[in-house]
């Protein structure tokens with residue numbers, strides 16, 4: 140009898156050991172309280188590498204009386220788990236919603252951990268197109284090559300609730316004393332971008348509509364839509380108290396990151412528009428597209444030439460498809 144009980148006990152310990160070991164190894168992430176019940180998780184200002192292991196975008200969460208709303212999921216399944224462990228250090232309330240500002244890897248590839256914990260995933264309808272695109276396949280392959288261990292449990296997750304409708308229209312999700320207005324901001328930076336207004340605090344989660352403390356990245360989306368999106372943000376929410384971007388720290392009014400991002404993108408469009416008018420080739424237009432006052436801004440060296448090239452090709456299309464003036 141004693142031997143049998145002892146045997147079962149040994150068996151239980153053996154069964155639990157891997158689970159405990161995994162939980163112990165899961166390192167939490169630094170969490171910053173940015174407003175009552177509202178927390179930011181700030182990623183590194185850098186490109187993906189083996190040091191930051193894909194922790195190069197922000198996420199955040201709001202603890203309401205009825206559960207937790209998470210905004211963005213970070214860049215790998217492992218980071219999604221670490222985000223969940225970090226939330227668990229603050230509250231044991233259920234995770235009710237995960238809202239993805241957009242489908243880029245650094246913001247959405249940790250989704251599985253939140254989904255498996257019971258969250259309803261809210262994302263732009265364009266996410267479904269993204270998950271069937273070659274862009275998606277190549278980005279997953281790239282991450283698997285650089286950080287295979289962290290990407291091991293990766294799987295594509297379609298939104299449970301897809302946001303579409305007219306540009307700048309909203310859907311509202313209420314939870315406890317909070318409401319979350321989720322706005323469709325078109326595809327200015329990805330296959331589909333959202334902005335979230337958290338009430339009653341009046342905090343805007345703007346995703347990658349503006350960047351704080353680094354050079355923007357324009358790899359898909361549309362530069363013209365970025366300018367329209369920033370204009371809309373400024374006029375629609377004049378009383379916003381705080382803005383949380385997808386990269387860099389949260390900002391208070393007058394939100395200088397909006398002006399900085401706007402000016403940079405507008406300047407790219409002016410420069411590339413002039414190059415096209417002068418009949419310059421893509422190569423020479425990109426060579427001459429230098430912004431010396433931006434040299435010291437992080438990620439200029441990595442992103443700027445690519446941004447120039449993207450905007451040149453984009454504007455070439457605009458000229459090509461522009462309606463003829465009578």
Ligand SMILES: [Zn+2]
Pocket residue numbers: 196243245246347385386
């Ligand atoms: Zn981003």
